[in-house]
Amino acid sequence: MLDTPLKVLIVDDEAPARRRLRELLEDCSGALPLMVIGEAASGREALDLLGGAAADLVLSDIRMPDMDGIELARHLLKLTQPPVLIFTTAYHEHAIAAFEVHAIDYLVKPVRVQRLLAALHKVPRLRPLSDARLDRLPVAARRFLSVTERSRVVLVPIEEVIYLKAELKYITIRTAEREYLLEESLTKLEDEFGGRFVRVHRNCLVAREAIRGFERHVSAEGDAHWEVLLRNVPEALPVSRRQQFIVRDIGRENDA
Amino acid sequence: MSFAAPGRPQQEMRAIINQKPYPPRLPELRNLGTVLRILLAVNGLALVATFVRETRWETFAAAWLDTTALVEPHLLASLLLLYGLAPWLERMPYRTGVIAILALNLGATVALDAALSGPGGHVGSSEVFRHAVFSLLVTGLLLGYFHLRTKALSPAITEARLQALQARIRPHFLFNSINAVLSLVRAEPRRAETALEDMADLFRVLMRDNRQLAPLADEIELCRQYLNLEKLRLGDRLDVEWHIDNMPGDALVPPLVLQPLLENAVYHGIEPSGTRGAIAINIFLRRGEVHAVLRNPYKVSGNHHAGNKMAMDNIRERLALHFDAEASLETRAGKDSYEVHIRMPYRAPARVERAHA
Numbered sequence: 001m002l003d004t005p006l007k008v009l010i011v012d013d014e015a016p017a018r019r020r021l022r023e024l025l026e027d028c029s030g031a032l033p034l035m036v037i038g039e040a041a042s043g044r045e046a047l048d049l050l051g052g053a054a055a056d057l058v059l060s061d062i063r064m065p066d067m068d069g070i071e072l073a074r075h076l077l078k079l080t081q082p083p084v085l086i087f088t089t090a091y092h093e094h095a096i097a098a099f100e101v102h103a104i105d106y107l108v109k110p111v112r113v114q115r116l117l118a119a120l121h122k123v124p125r126l127r128p129l130s131d132a133r134l135d136r137l138p139v140a141a142r143r144f145l146s147v148t149e150r151s152r153v154v155l156v157p158i159e160e161v162i163y164l165k166a167e168l169k170y171i172t173i174r175t176a177e178r179e180y181l182l183e184e185s186l187t188k189l190e191d192e193f194g195g196r197f198v199r200v201h202r203n204c205l206v207a208r209e210a211i212r213g214f215e216r217h218v219s220a221e222g223d224a225h226w227e228v229l230l231r232n233v234p235e236a237l238p239v240s241r242r243q244q245f246i247v248r249d250i251g252r253e254n255d256a
Numbered sequence: 257m258s259f260a261a262p263g264r265p266q267q268e269m270r271a272i273i274n275q276k277p278y279p280p281r282l283p284e285l286r287n288l289g290t291v292l293r294i295l296l297a298v299n300g301l302a303l304v305a306t307f308v309r310e311t312r313w314e315t316f317a318a319a320w321l322d323t324t325a326l327v328e329p330h331l332l333a334s335l336l337l338l339y340g341l342a343p344w345l346e347r348m349p350y351r352t353g354v355i356a357i358l359a360l361n362l363g364a365t366v367a368l369d370a371a372l373s374g375p376g377g378h379v380g381s382s383e384v385f386r387h388a389v390f391s392l393l394v395t396g397l398l399l400g401y402f403h404l405r406t407k408a409l410s411p412a413i414t415e416a417r418l419q420a421l422q423a424r425i426r427p428h429f430l431f432n433s434i435n436a437v438l439s440l441v442r443a444e445p446r447r448a449e450t451a452l453e454d455m456a457d458l459f460r461v462l463m464r465d466n467r468q469l470a471p472l473a474d475e476i477e478l479c480r481q482y483l484n485l486e487k488l489r490l491g492d493r494l495d496v497e498w499h500i501d502n503m504p505g506d507a508l509v510p511p512l513v514l515q516p517l518l519e520n521a522v523y524h525g526i527e528p529s530g531t532r533g534a535i536a537i538n539i540f541l542r543r544g545e546v547h548a549v550l551r552n553p554y555k556v557s558g559n560h561h562a563g564n565k566m567a568m569d570n571i572r573e574r575l576a577l578h579f580d581a582e583a584s585l586e587t588r589a590g591k592d593s594y595e596v597h598i599r600m601p602y603r604a605p606a607r608v609e610r611a612h613a
Binding site for chain 2 (some may be wrong): 017
């Protein structure tokens with residue numbers, strides 16, 4: 001691994017911080033072959049960059065607009081060969097205590113060149129952060145869901161999601177334009193985005209904002225059930241018997 | 257870096273502060289809070305006195321009216337007199353001031369009685385004597401109360417200073433700024449020099465004794481230095497709009513009354529946004545009051561209200577300690593902006609220097 005240069009991506013929303021890190025990496029390049037493949041100002045930009053070029057190591061700030069470092073760590077896992085991620089932070093932000101507990105690597109800014117070099121030497125032995133470890137960090141809900149398509153990470157902004165439906169081993173993400181396939185657990189998604197979605201069925205979460213109304217259907221045998229009508233998409237989704245209370249809670253706007 | 261770490265350095269700080277105890281001083285006789293307290297206390301005393309004398313409920317109201325009719329003219333006359341002579345009284349050493357106020361109130365009581373007992377009046381000499389004793393007692397009691405209150409509040413002022421030391425300047429800002437300066441050292445050493453000088457000035461102010469009021473112009477200079485450093489870090493993302501043409505630069509304000517608010521504005525308004533944002537600072541004098549209105553863009557989301565509230569409470573507390581009821585801090589969260597409005601009495605330097613002499 002050490003014969004090929006270590007490919008590093010720098011992620012920080014502050015230009016001076018990126019420049020400083022680049023200088024320090026140059027200082028390290030004598031002791032260890034490495035190349036900086038790019039700089040990104042947010043997690044989102046980093047993912048765009050990584051769609052075109054692979055990295056071995058991502059040095060990422062935590063607090064950034066658009067997408068913070070911890071959310072970036074989650075989406076990186078969707079890459080076929082996820083890079084190692086080391087967080088850089090100026091101060092003991094919310095996550096640091098948890099980093100300590102779960103042995104997640106981080107560097108404190110201003111970074112000393114010796115510390116950086118030590119971290120770089122460790123990279124070949126480090127594994128990408130697992131979802132299980134990231135789950136234990138006290139963080140806010142993600143802003144995007146991510147799916148892998150042709151070895152690129154595609155981001156779906158959470159506010160564009162109309163519903164999430166579990167089918168076999170995948171979850172279908174429905175937006176106004178199209179569908180995506182996601183490999184996550186519906187229960188976990190419900191926990192993470194609790195306020196935004198409502199469970200209409202054992203296998204289905206619907207965005208509250210997308211609900212247009214409810215419709216009652218009576219079958220030939222006389223069984224009645226409710227369906228939820230959605231904005232921007234034609235399909236209606238069945239409401240299970242157990243979840244029928246939501247029809248009353250959200251308000252029956254379209255009683256058939 | 258003792259200002260950021262809890263524990264031992266805090267005790268050291270306390271020790272430094274304790275070396276300089278607060279001298280006793282007369283209450284600010286023109287402060288709305290002082291006047292209200294005097295009015296409430298005297299009327300409360302009158303109520304108690306009536307209650308003690310009058311045991312029957314039927315006649316209580318009438319007796320209460322009698323008492324207040326007697327007390328109120330004296331009270332108002334004394335208040336007016338003290339209000340008028342406040343600058344002169346507050347310049348005196350504490351003891352002389354106390355004697356002067358006692359003498360003034362005694363004189364006012366006797367003079368008023370004499371005026372009321374003119375032709376057709378009926379205030380006997382024994383009554384004048386009783387009024388005089390009552391007036392002396394009440395004035396003495398109130399002066400004692402204000403003395404105790406100042407004593408009780410002076411640790412609060414040192415406490416406020418400690419809080420100011422801790423609440424102001426997020427460590428986040430310090431370390432990010434040092435990092436930004438480091439990034440300049442090789443490529444742009446001159447800019448690095450300026451940035452370090454700004455930082456030195458900023459921290460000099462942060463670490464000095466901030467118990468006394470200081471000119472608003474100084475606070476503005478501090479804010480500029482602070483914002484220069486933030487601009488170094490954030491570049492184009494941070495715009496600052498100053499509207500301070502009608503600002504009374506000599507107005508005395510609690511030190512660090514604005515800078516922490518700007519820090520909040522940057523932390524909550526500018527940093528979380530990837531796009532350009534402007535902080536607007538509007539300071540003006542209106543009807544003898546200094547108004548400072550700070551506005552920053554703000555998206556309602558997330559969980560960073562706690563730190564914000566702490567800074568607000570801290571400033572509100574210090575405003576109350578310095579200005580009592582005459583200052584206020586209000587916040588308003590709009591759809592996409594956040595506004596803080598501070599109102600303070602306009603104090604020119606001369607008056608306060610006298611009060612502290």
